[in-house]
Amino acid sequence: MSSSSKTLIKTLIENPARIRSKYQAKQLHAQLIRTHSLSHTSASIVISIYTNLKLLHEALLLFRTLESPPVLAWKSVIRCFTDQSLFSRALTSFVEMRASGRCPDHNVFPSVLKSCTMMADLRLGESVHGCIVRLGMDCDLYTGNALMNMYAKLLGMDSKFSVDKVFDEMPQRKSFSEEDGKSSHFDTSSVDPVMSCSEVIEAETVIAASNLPLGIDSVRKVFELMPRKDVVSWNTIVAGYAQSGMYEDALRMVREMGSNELSPDAFTLSSVLPIFSGYVDVNKGKEIHGYVIRKRIDADVYIGSSLVDMYAKSARIEDSERVFSHLSRRDSISWNSLVAGYVQNGRYNEALKLFREMVSAKVRPGPVAFSSVLPACAHLATLHLGKQLHGYVLRGGCSDNMFIASALVDMYSKCGNIKAARKIFDRMNVHDEVSWTAIIMGHALHGHGDEAVSLFEEMKLQGVRPNRVAFVAVLTACSHVGLVDEAWGYFNSMSEVYGLEHELEHYAAVADLLGRAGKLEEAFDFVSNMRVVEPMGSVWSTLLSSCSVHKNLELAEKVAEKLFAVDSENMGAYVLMCNMYAANGRWKEMAKLRLRMKKRGMRKKPACSWIEVKSKTHGFVSGDRSHPSMERINEFLKAVLEQMEREGYVADTSGVLHDVDEEHKRELLYGHSERLAVAFGIINTEAGTTIRVTKNIRICRDCHVAIKFISKITEREIIVRDNSRFHHFNNGSCSCGDYW
DNA sequence: GTAGGGTTAG
Numbered sequence: 001m002s003s004s005s006k007t008l009i010k011t012l013i014e015n016p017a018r019i020r021s022k023y024q025a026k027q028l029h030a031q032l033i034r035t036h037s038l039s040h041t042s043a044s045i046v047i048s049i050y051t052n053l054k055l056l057h058e059a060l061l062l063f064r065t066l067e068s069p070p071v072l073a074w075k076s077v078i079r080c081f082t083d084q085s086l087f088s089r090a091l092t093s094f095v096e097m098r099a100s101g102r103c104p105d106h107n108v109f110p111s112v113l114k115s116c117t118m119m120a121d122l123r124l125g126e127s128v129h130g131c132i133v134r135l136g137m138d139c140d141l142y143t144g145n146a147l148m149n150m151y152a153k154l155l156g157m158d159s160k161f162s163v164d165k166v167f168d169e170m171p172q173r174k175s176f177s178e179e180d181g182k183s184s185h186f187d188t189s190s191v192d193p194v195m196s197c198s199e200v201i202e203a204e205t206v207i208a209a210s211n212l213p214l215g216i217d218s219v220r221k222v223f224e225l226m227p228r229k230d231v232v233s234w235n236t237i238v239a240g241y242a243q244s245g246m247y248e249d250a251l252r253m254v255r256e257m258g259s260n261e262l263s264p265d266a267f268t269l270s271s272v273l274p275i276f277s278g279y280v281d282v283n284k285g286k287e288i289h290g291y292v293i294r295k296r297i298d299a300d301v302y303i304g305s306s307l308v309d310m311y312a313k314s315a316r317i318e319d320s321e322r323v324f325s326h327l328s329r330r331d332s333i334s335w336n337s338l339v340a341g342y343v344q345n346g347r348y349n350e351a352l353k354l355f356r357e358m359v360s361a362k363v364r365p366g367p368v369a370f371s372s373v374l375p376a377c378a379h380l381a382t383l384h385l386g387k388q389l390h391g392y393v394l395r396g397g398c399s400d401n402m403f404i405a406s407a408l409v410d411m412y413s414k415c416g417n418i419k420a421a422r423k424i425f426d427r428m429n430v431h432d433e434v435s436w437t438a439i440i441m442g443h444a445l446h447g448h449g450d451e452a453v454s455l456f457e458e459m460k461l462q463g464v465r466p467n468r469v470a471f472v473a474v475l476t477a478c479s480h481v482g483l484v485d486e487a488w489g490y491f492n493s494m495s496e497v498y499g500l501e502h503e504l505e506h507y508a509a510v511a512d513l514l515g516r517a518g519k520l521e522e523a524f525d526f527v528s529n530m531r532v533v534e535p536m537g538s539v540w541s542t543l544l545s546s547c548s549v550h551k552n553l554e555l556a557e558k559v560a561e562k563l564f565a566v567d568s569e570n571m572g573a574y575v576l577m578c579n580m581y582a583a584n585g586r587w588k589e590m591a592k593l594r595l596r597m598k599k600r601g602m603r604k605k606p607a608c609s610w611i612e613v614k615s616k617t618h619g620f621v622s623g624d625r626s627h628p629s630m631e632r633i634n635e636f637l638k639a640v641l642e643q644m645e646r647e648g649y650v651a652d653t654s655g656v657l658h659d660v661d662e663e664h665k666r667e668l669l670y671g672h673s674e675r676l677a678v679a680f681g682i683i684n685t686e687a688g689t690t691i692r693v694t695k696n697i698r699i700c701r702d703c704h705v706a707i708k709f710i711s712k713i714t715e716r717e718i719i720v721r722d723n724s725r726f727h728h729f730n731n732g733s734c735s736c737g738d739y740w
Numbered sequence: 741g742t743a744g745g746g747t748t749a750g
Contacts, residue, residue: 082741107741113742148742230742233743236742265743300744305745332746336747337745367747371747401747403747407747408748410749434748436749441749472750
């Protein structure tokens with residue numbers, strides 16, 4: 001070997017950063033072997049070269065030949081394991097390194113802590129923290145940052161220790177002493193408790209006494225003790241505060257950054273932006289948007305999706321669209337922020353359209369994308385799309401995801417298939433309050449009040465505490481089947497047992513229940529005496545429709561007056577009142593109301609129904625004869641009407657409030673949108689297929705009777721979803737038991 | 741060698 005090549009090897013070993021390729025690294029390795037100069041030290045350097053090039057396999061082959069690997073070799077492989085997301089192997093290596101008696105230095109801890117974070121192993125992380133304190137390495141900037149990140153990430157988790165324990169007691173704890181280097185303390189598989197029982201109890205008492213979230217407290221403690229802090233340190237604590245809901249503190253830290261001559265960067269802002277959507281006003285968010293543009297970080301994908309989300313949550317979806325359209329690069333989260341934004345703003349068709357665009361743009365939808373877009377299918381009741389998405393979810397193997405499973409339960413029940421919803425619910429391994437509420441609400445909407453109530457009881461038995469939404473669901477269930485006493489019990493238990501405040505929705509459900517049950521005066525007093533800060537228009541309009549069902553015009557006038565006082569443009573209320581005046585022959589009052597509507601430029605929303613046939617949605621508007629199949633629909637309805645009449649059907653024209661003769665009234669009934677949709681469905685599907693129709697307003701009383709007959713004559717299950725519930729017609733009767 | 745964004749039930 002020439003002296004010049006020896007010099008070259010020496011130079012490379014001293015400047016390992018010069019090696020940039022696998023080939024060069026292997027050449028060096030080979031030369032060292034050939035010249036018999038592969039010492040422990042030079043081998044470690046080669047290992048670090050391999051790991052820097054992410055050549056884990058090569059590094060490990062060499063590593064295993066070393067009898068007692070030096071610190072450099074250990075930390076190189078630990079870092080590489082962490083880099084390649086092999087967190088548990090990183091931690092095992094750390095344990096082995098400690099067991100071999102090697103003392104870790106400051107640049108191994110960031111990787112170890114990251115692995116603890118990713119493995120969600122707070123216990124081990126805290127032990128490592130103890131070790132760091134013992135070795136006096138808590139002054140290291142990167143180690144401190146990694147510690148803060150770990151506590152911030154694992155902040156919701158149960159901890160046996162508090163950070164004070166780590167600081168105050170860890171150094172003295174025997175298992176951390178350097179002399180005891182062979183201790184198996186760091187072995188993750190070890191079941192030996194690190195603390196004695198009494199210590200654990202003591203620590204838990206300390207934790208119970210503190211009202212602050214444990215994690216954020218630990219983050220702050222580490223932060224305060226760090227002698228040197230950089231932007232990352234500040235960003236980590238800002239994110240920690242933001243994620244713990246401590247928004248004031250997060251924003252205070254951003255301001256303090258400025259006084260420490262550090263300017264907020266893209267990381268800082270993307271942590272802080274979500275605060276402005278739900279907590280502070282959107283104008284503050286706009287200021288930040290301006291700052292982002294001035295700092296020229298508006299191309300950052302993280303900032304982009306934060307902005308899209310912020311504007312969407314502030315009901316400014318047009319601004320979300322603008323931000324999205326200007327993004328130079330879009331990842332799956334940017335897409336999904338806008339998809340979710342559309343759904344949050346009730347723009348379901350746009351959400352589905354964008355989801356499709358996303359798939360065409362070759363961005364694979366992940367679990368979050370599915371849980372964002374499924375509610376759009378639920379709201380639109382587009383079963384075929386929902387089923388397609390379900391298939392996609394199954395192929396993607398994420399059907400166990402709690403968010404997705406709950407969204408699927410909700411989607412199937414809202415699309416009229418409560419059986420499929422229940423099947424998915426029953427197959428879930430664990431249920432949280434969201435999935436329970438979804439299935440309870442599903443049964444409630446399908447008129448299975450008793451089933452919904454017993455599921456609610458089952459939920460409580462399983463130790464899942466009902467929250468405010470769960471109470472909305474169970475009260476809705478009671479309301480749809482007239483369980484008055486049960487509803488009062490639940491309403492009272494909300495505040496008395498669960499310490500939950502009654503909100504508008506709960507009052508509305510009870511008012512609805514009393515109204516449906518015909519207890520109109522009681523309902524009126526209940527609503528008049530409720531104390532809710534929010535507007536009560538929806539509650540009054542619920543009660544108004546009960547007055548209409550129970551034909552109580554006198555009370556209806558009182559209710560309407562209350563309603564118009566808070567909501568002078570409530571279309572439904574005008575229509576209901578007009579109809580009630582008409583039904584009572586009070587044409588003068590009706591005309592007056594009609595004029596008021598006309599002056600305000602209000603127009604009646606037409607009644608429509610939809611049906612999906614062969615994955616295509618067909619819409620029908622009451623009295624509209626433009627559908628290409630209208631001739632066949634009429635033929636069918638005419639034929640079936642003859643049979644219906646033979647079986648005892650008599651048209652109930654009392655609901656037709658136009659001032660026309662009986663014959664004309666019957667014709668109007670026969671042109672109702674739900675009847676057209678049902679007829680179209682029966683003609684265009686095979687015998688026995690379930691018919692699913694969605695209607696935008698309440699189903700008409702006469703159509704309800706007629707569809708019962710039709711279900712019997714045609715031997716079809718017919719499911720009609722109106723604006724408040726599902727009606728399952730089967731063999732001449734309806735699941736609602738005519739209570740609606 | 742550390743740090744950030746989107747999701748389910750009314």
